[in-house]
Amino acid sequence: MKKNLLSLVAILAFAGLANAQVPARAGWWRFEDPNDLLKATIGQPLELSANTGSGIQTSVDGPATGNLATLVPKGSYLIMNHGIQPNIAIGDSVNEYTVQIDFSVASVPGTWYSFIQTNPATTVSDGLGGDADLFVRKADGAIGTAATNYSTNTITANTWYRMIISVKNGEFFNVYLNGEKWLSAPAGTNKIDGRWALVEQLLIFADNDGDDGDITCSELGMWNVALTDAEALKLGGFTSNVSIRENKANSVKLYPNPAENDLYISGKSNVSKVEVYTVLGEQVKEYNNVLDNINIRDLKTGVYIIRLTDTNGKTVTSKFMKK
Numbered sequence: 001m002k003k004n005l006l007s008l009v010a011i012l013a014f015a016g017l018a019n020a021q022v023p024a025r026a027g028w029w030r031f032e033d034p035n036d037l038l039k040a041t042i043g044q045p046l047e048l049s050a051n052t053g054s055g056i057q058t059s060v061d062g063p064a065t066g067n068l069a070t071l072v073p074k075g076s077y078l079i080m081n082h083g084i085q086p087n088i089a090i091g092d093s094v095n096e097y098t099v100q101i102d103f104s105v106a107s108v109p110g111t112w113y114s115f116i117q118t119n120p121a122t123t124v125s126d127g128l129g130g131d132a133d134l135f136v137r138k139a140d141g142a143i144g145t146a147a148t149n150y151s152t153n154t155i156t157a158n159t160w161y162r163m164i165i166s167v168k169n170g171e172f173f174n175v176y177l178n179g180e181k182w183l184s185a186p187a188g189t190n191k192i193d194g195r196w197a198l199v200e201q202l203l204i205f206a207d208n209d210g211d212d213g214d215i216t217c218s219e220l221g222m223w224n225v226a227l228t229d230a231e232a233l234k235l236g237g238f239t240s241n242v243s244i245r246e247n248k249a250n251s252v253k254l255y256p257n258p259a260e261n262d263l264y265i266s267g268k269s270n271v272s273k274v275e276v277y278t279v280l281g282e283q284v285k286e287y288n289n290v291l292d293n294i295n296i297r298d299l300k301t302g303v304y305i306i307r308l309t310d311t312n313g314k315t316v317t318s319k320f321m322k323k
Contacts, residue, residue: 022231027082027222030281031070034059043222047079051208062218063104063160064307066317069218077206079120082198084224093197095169100162100221100235101204105213108141108157112211116165117203118196132207133195134165134175143175147195148185153177160218162237167196168226178237181229252308258321264293265308268316273309278302296322
């Protein structure tokens with residue numbers, strides 16, 4: 001009886017994780033326009049700055065075919081005007097929020113990398129000597145700070161990760177990579193209006209004393225709530241919610257297009273997986289071992305992007321319309 005009860009609890013817990021609904025973002029930046037790497041999909045445009053001189057960023061390939069990213073080199077950083085209002089009932093600053101950073105780095109170990117700096121006033125230019133508030137440790141690729149300790153898990157060079165930083169000051173400071181919790185700050189370190197509280201701007205990839213190696217980023221996100229374990233798991237890794245654009249060089253053909261019930265695929269052999277995304281990059285369908293058509297009856301009317309992966313791991317993307 002006890003064993004059956006434990007099994008039921010485990011099943012219900014798993015079901016809760018699987019069915020978690022992620023709240024809408026308050027800000028979203030996807031770097032898909034090489035002519036405007038600071039534009040926002042949701043929210044205000046980013047700003048580009050540097051510890052000294054002018055900031056630099058470059059458009060580069062992202063984690064998936066047809067997906068772009070930005071390379072932010074050492075000394076440069078992005079400024080996020082997040083627009084989240086403080087909850088005055090629990091402090092003077094923003095004490096509850098979540099940040100998403102989809103990133104990859106070229107060298108681990110051997111380089112420090114910084115992710116967020118919560119107080120823009122403490123930069124090298126004003127002489128206040130501030131520091132970033134979340135790092136990759138140079139020695140081994142672990143995630144954390146001296147205050148939070150560092151994760152047991154470590155990152156790998158040239159690998160894409162989706163980092164979720166979920167903060168509710170006074171209760172928790174959690175860091176997830178690809179849906180797995182890597183770090184929780186010790187109790188008492190995340191105080192109301194303390195180190196991880198936000199003012200109007202949040203610096204991304206900034207550090208005053210040079211601990212900010214080159215980072216490639218394909219997506220930034222911001223929420224005005226602290227995401228739960230289940231919601232972080234739902235977001236998963238970069239492939240589960242990747243920003244995708246149509247690659248018109250692909251020869252794959254979809255018909256009929258627009259389609260109402262079934263969408264047929266021509267021009268792509270040995271397809272092992274088919275994924276369907278909204279134009280904002282939210283995955284809505286996944287099919288395995290597809291022959292030549294997929295059922296789209298339950299999709300809402302609109303434009304979608306389809307990504308096909310063959311048995312060799314190569315992908316192509318194309319666009320279709322659901323009637």
